[in-house]
Amino acid sequence: MPDYEQTATVAAEPDELFDYLADVHHLPEYFPRMTDAEPALGDEVVVEEEDDSGDLHRAEGWLHVDGLERRMEWGAKAGPYHGWLQIDPDDVGGSLVTIHLYQDHEADTDADLAEALDNIRRLVSTGSL
Numbered sequence: 381m382p383d384y385e386q387t388a389t390v391a392a393e394p395d396e397l398f399d400y401l402a403d404v405h406h407l408p409e410y411f412p413r414m415t416d417a418e419p420a421l422g423d424e425v426v427v428e429e430e431d432d433s434g435d436l437h438r439a440e441g442w443l444h445v446d447g448l449e450r451r452m453e454w455g456a457k458a459g460p461y462h463g464w465l466q467i468d469p470d471d472v473g474g475s476l477v478t479i480h481l482y483q484d485h486e487a488d489t490d491a492d493l494a495e496a497l498d499n500i501r502r503l504v505s506t507g508s509l
Contacts, residue, residue: 381440381480382483382484382489383480383482384480384481384482384489384490384493385478385479385480385481385488386478386479386493386494386495386497387475387476387477387479387491388409388476388477388497388498388500388501388506389470389474389475389476390460390474390475390476390477390501391429391474391475391501391505392474392475393473393474393475393506393509394450394467394468394474394475395450396464396509397467397477397504397509398446398447398450398452398509400490400509401452401465401467401477401500402445402447402452402509404417404418404419404425404443404467405417405453407427408495408502409499409503409508410473410496410499410500411492411496412492412495412496412499413429413430413431414427414428414429415430415436415461415494416428421441423443423444423486424440424441424442424457425440425441425443425454425505426438426439426440426441427439427441434459434471436439439456439457439458439487440453440456440457440458441454441455441457441470442454442457443457449466450466450467450468451465451466451467452465455477459484460482460483461463461479461481461482461483462481462482462485463481463482464479464480465476465477465478467480468479476479477500479493479497481493492498
């Protein structure tokens with residue numbers, strides 16, 4: 381089963397960056413294909429994603445946020461899809477952002493991870509945080 385992981389440097393303070401990215405409502409701003417994300421009970425979330433053909437799909441999942449470790453973990457309620465995002469300080473006052481995904485099928489996930497990291501950099505550069 382495929383695992384995917386990418387890391388990038390982002391010119392933002394780690395705690396501020398994590399607080400922004402860990403807000404469920406901001407997930408569609410940086411995760412490609414995601415068009416909506418809403419919190420539900422406890423750690424549960426409902427997301428909407430667009431597939432390659434343009435069709436929208438809603439799915440129930442979970443999201444656990446650990447602000448102390450600047451780590452968030454998520455997964456689908458049905459199926460083996462899960463992942464995590466970790467933010468660590470870099471050596472010059474910015475952040476190292478690592479995103480890891482696991483899914484049960486081959487996909488163009490490396491491109492999606494690269495796009496997510498580019499979107500995070502764009503949010504920082506436009507002052508959206």
